Amino acid sequence: MSQPIAVITGATSGIGEIGARAVAAAGYELLLLCRSPDKGEATRERIQTEVHDAAIRIIECPMDSLAAVRDCAVQLARDYPRIDLLINNAGTAEMQYSRTVDGIERSFAVNHLAHFVLTWHLLPSLKAAGDADGARIVHTASEAHYVANKDFLDDINWEKGRYFVFRAYSNSKLANVLFSQKLARELEGSGLVSNCFHPGRVATNIWPERRWYEKLVIGLLKKFYLISPEQGARPLIHLALDPDMGRRNGVFYFEMQEKDIKSFAKDPALQDALWNKSLELAADYLD
Template sequence: MDLNGRTALITGANGGIGLATARGLVARGAQVVLGCRNLQKAEEAQAAIQNDFPEGKVEVLALDLANIMNIRSAAEVLKRRFPRLDILINNAGVMSLARKETRDGFEMTFGVNHLGTFALTQALLPLIKAAPEGRIVTLSSTLHYRGHMQWDDLHYRSRPYKGWEAYNQSKLANVLMTQALARRLKGTSASAFALHPGVVATDLARDYPAWLMKLLKAFLVTPEKGARCSIYVASEPGLAAHNGAYFESSRVKKPAAAALVEEDQERLWKLSEELTS
C-alpha cells in the first residue's frame, strides 16, 4: 500500500522493532510519529531516519506508557497536530525479572504492555475512526499461548513475582484486548489486529545476564526481520476483512484458546476501563 498522505504513530520507536518499523513506513511514504519515553533517543532515531530518507516526515512525541496522565496529555497533543491517525502501532513493551510498579501503582509489565497500551488506544480512537481506513496494530507474542490471566492478583501484590509469567499474561491480554476492540469497531472504518513479530534481538531482555543473551543470540532474528509483520499488517490492502485477527509471519494464525473466550475479553475490557479511568 502506498502510504503517502497517511499518518502513523509507533510507540517505543527509538530502537529495535519500533525503529525498523518506522523506517519501513517512512519508506512507503507515511508521516511517522515516534512515541517514546526517552526523548533524546527518540530524536537520535528521528535524525537517523531522516538521514536515510531526506524527504521523509518524522516527528517525535513524548509518551510514557507507565503514566496514564502522560498518555492522555500525549493524545491531546496528537489531536491538536493531526485531524486523523491512519495507523497506530502499539509496539512498546517491557519485561522485568524483578517486580516494579508504574507511576499509577500497576505491576510494570502488565501496566505498560496492556494498561498503557489500552489507555493510549482508547484516547486515540476518535482520531483513528476519522481515517478512511484506520488500523490499530498491537504487538503480542507467541508466548501468549502460555499466558494465564491471574484475575485474583493481576499485579502480583500477594504472590511471588515471576517475570516470564507476568510477561506471558500481558501478551495474552494484548490479544484479548484486540478481540474485544475489533468487536467494538464493527461498522466503522477502523480495524484492530495483534501479531507476533518473532523472537527478536531487542532491548526487551535488557535485565538478562550477558552470558545468557550471548547464548540466545543464535536463535534471535534481527529487528528488521521482526518488523516485517508489523509493516505488513499496517500497510497490506484488504486486511479490514480480517478485523480482530492474530498474525505470525505475515499470515493469519489462530490465537490461543484462552484469547478467544468472549467472557474474558469483556472482563478484561471492563477492568481496564476501571483501572485507567
C-alpha cells in the same frame, strides 16, 4: 489526499524502529511516542538517513505514567483529527517486581494499560480516518500469550502469589491479544481494523543483559538463535501496510503466518473483563 498519519510507540529500537522506517517509506508522517526525547531524536536521524524526506515528530511520552499518556494522547487527538495508523508496540519485560507511579505492576501497566489509554483518546481520530479511507490499529503481542494465566485479572498486582517475570510478561501479552480482539469486535463493519502479531524471537533490547551471565547467554542467543529486528518487523509491516490487511479485522499473525490465538483468548467474556478492568484502573485518565 493529505499525508497519512501514523502514531507509533516503542520506535526507539528493535521491531518498532524498523516498522517505523517502513511506514515512513510508505509516505506516512510519523508521530513517535518516546520516553526519551534524545533517543527519539537519534531514531529520527537514523530513519531520515534511509528515508530522506521522512516527516517525523518526536513526542515525549513515558508509558509508565497514565497521566503522561493521557496528556500526550489528548494533545495528539486535538492536533490530528484524523489518524490513519496506530501501532501499539512499546513493551518491557521486568525482571524485578515493581509498580508504576499509578500503583500498577509495571509490565501490565506499560505493555497494556498505557496503550489502552492512548487508544481510547485516539479512537475518534482513527474512526474519522476509518470512515474516510480506512484506518488500522496494530498491536505487538507475542506467542507468550499462549502460556499466560487466564485468571490474571484476579491479581494484576501479584498480591496473592510470588512474582515471576515470564508469567507477568505473558499475562501482559495476553492482554494485548484480548484488547486487539475486543476492539476488532467493537469496530466490526467500520473502516477501522484491529489486528495483532507475534514477531518471532527477535534480537532486541527487550532481552535482559544486565548481569555477566545474562550478557553471555543473550549474546549467544542473539548470535545463533534469535532472528533480526528486520525479520521480526515483517508481520508488523504486513499488518500496517499490506492493502489486503486493511480489510481484515481481528487476526493474529505468528511471524508471517495467520494463526489461531489461544482458545481462552477468543472468549468475549474474558475480552470484556479486561476492558472493564482497564476502564476501572484508568478511570481518572479517560476524560
